[in-house]
Amino acid sequence: MKMNPLRLLVKAKPQLPASSSTQGSGHKKSGAASVSKTQGQLVPRRAEFDWSGTPLDWIPEHAYASHFINQINMLLPAGEFWFCRLFNKAMPLISDEKLRQDVQMFIRQEAMHARAHGGAISDYLQAHQIDTKANTAKMDWLFGTLLADKPFGKTVPKRLERRWLMLRLGLVAAVEHMTCVLGKYALENKNWDAVGADAVLLDLLRWHGAEEIEHRSVAFDLYKHLGGDYLSRYYLSCVAVPLVIGLWVDGAANILQQDKRFADKKLSALRPWMWMEWARVSKTGMLPHPLWLAAQQLPFFSPWYDPVKEANTEEALNYLKTSPSAASAANQPLKAYRAAA
Numbered sequence: 390m391k392m393n394p395l396r397l398l399v400k401a402k403p404q405l406p407a408s409s410s411t412q413g414s415g416h417k418k419s420g421a422a423s424v425s426k427t428q429g430q431l432v433p434r435r436a437e438f439d440w441s442g443t444p445l446d447w448i449p450e451h452a453y454a455s456h457f458i459n460q461i462n463m464l465l466p467a468g469e470f471w472f473c474r475l476f477n478k479a480m481p482l483i484s485d486e487k488l489r490q491d492v493q494m495f496i497r498q499e500a501m502h503a504r505a506h507g508g509a510i511s512d513y514l515q516a517h518q519i520d521t522k523a524n525t526a527k528m529d530w531l532f533g534t535l536l537a538d539k540p541f542g543k544t545v546p547k548r549l550e551r552r553w554l555m556l557r558l559g560l561v562a563a564v565e566h567m568t569c570v571l572g573k574y575a576l577e578n579k580n581w582d583a584v585g586a587d588a589v590l591l592d593l594l595r596w597h598g599a600e601e602i603e604h605r606s607v608a609f610d611l612y613k614h615l616g617g618d619y620l621s622r623y624y625l626s627c628v629a630v631p632l633v634i635g636l637w638v639d640g641a642a643n644i645l646q647q648d649k650r651f652a653d654k655k656l657s658a659l660r661p662w663m664w665m666e667w668a669r670v671s672k673t674g675m676l677p678h679p680l681w682l683a684a685q686q687l688p689f690f691s692p693w694y695d696p697v698k699e700a701n702t703e704e705a706l707n708y709l710k711t712s713p714s715a716a717s718a719a720n721q722p723l724k725a726y727r728a729a730a
């Protein structure tokens with residue numbers, strides 16, 4: 390599903406608090422501390438990527454790892470635009486001013502991420518004759534049909550609307566923990582640099598990863614603010630994590646099927662080879678190990694989970710200061726952001 394990111398940005402205008410009947414359970418009393426755990430103000434950053442020189446094997450001598458990570462480009466845009474639509478829907482329910490600002494900036498950052506990965510699909514993967522349609526179609530169906538405001542086109546009964554919203558916000562909170570973990574991995578994995586990985590793709594991963602770290606508390610704060618409980622986030626994480634990992638491996642298998650070098654392999658998420666090869670390649674330092682990735686989800690299951698403790702904002706901001714894509718824009722807001730403010 391093609392979404393115009395600027396439409397989402399304009400929709401992210403501040404809105405008046407809703408009536409008391411629609412307020413979240415975290416309704417902020419005058420003078421009370423904000424429910425926001427986000428340090429400082431989030432900043433939407435312009436990012437432009439020139440894909441003309443990026444090879445398909447962007448990690449030299451590591452075709453599997455290159456394809457595997459390239460699948461991220463197809464996983465993300467539909468999901469991140471869906472985050473934006475969902476958070477816009479939740480905006481009138483927010484009664485905490487700082488959290489409302491965080492959510493607005495979160496929407497703007499995610500819209501930019503989706504646009505950047507969408508550019509990688511059209512200007513990089515498709516330029517290398519990779520057929521991306523099958524993978525993006527699955528994501529469009531997931532977010533545009535199954536998890537839409539009207540799932541399968543059916544109107545959700547009024548009495549279930551809030552539950553349907555909360556369920557989806559819980560999924561976002563679980564996925565945002567994953568993106569924070571992966572962002573940290575991307576920032577800290579210097580093995581890619583050591584083998585001469587493509588600087589543009591590395592910058593895409595690290596710019597995005599750094600902003601995921603920067604806004605890591607927003608989805609969780611919002612979920613809690615609107616009454617999300619521990620038990621629900623526990624089972625929603627049990628759905629979200631296998632779903633994301635399964636879609637990742639499935640999509641990577643589809644890309645690998647297009648590469649003659651893997652013609653003799655059993656390329657399916659339902660066959661062991663994809664998983665065993667992922668584990669084997671991770672030992673080279675080019676991918677996170679699947680068991681490591683699964684283990685990184687454990688803190689989210691704790692009743693005392695606190696996204697603030699999961700990463701270091703300063704490390705992320707330090708990267709963003711030097712990121713070629715972000716630094717070139719010098720953290721300047723887009724015109725559209727100004728218009729929406």
Ligand SMILES: [Fe+2]
Binds near residue numbers: 498499502503597601
């Ligand atoms: Fe993102």
Ligand SMILES: [Fe+2]
Binds near residue numbers: 499565568600601604
């Ligand atoms: Fe995010």
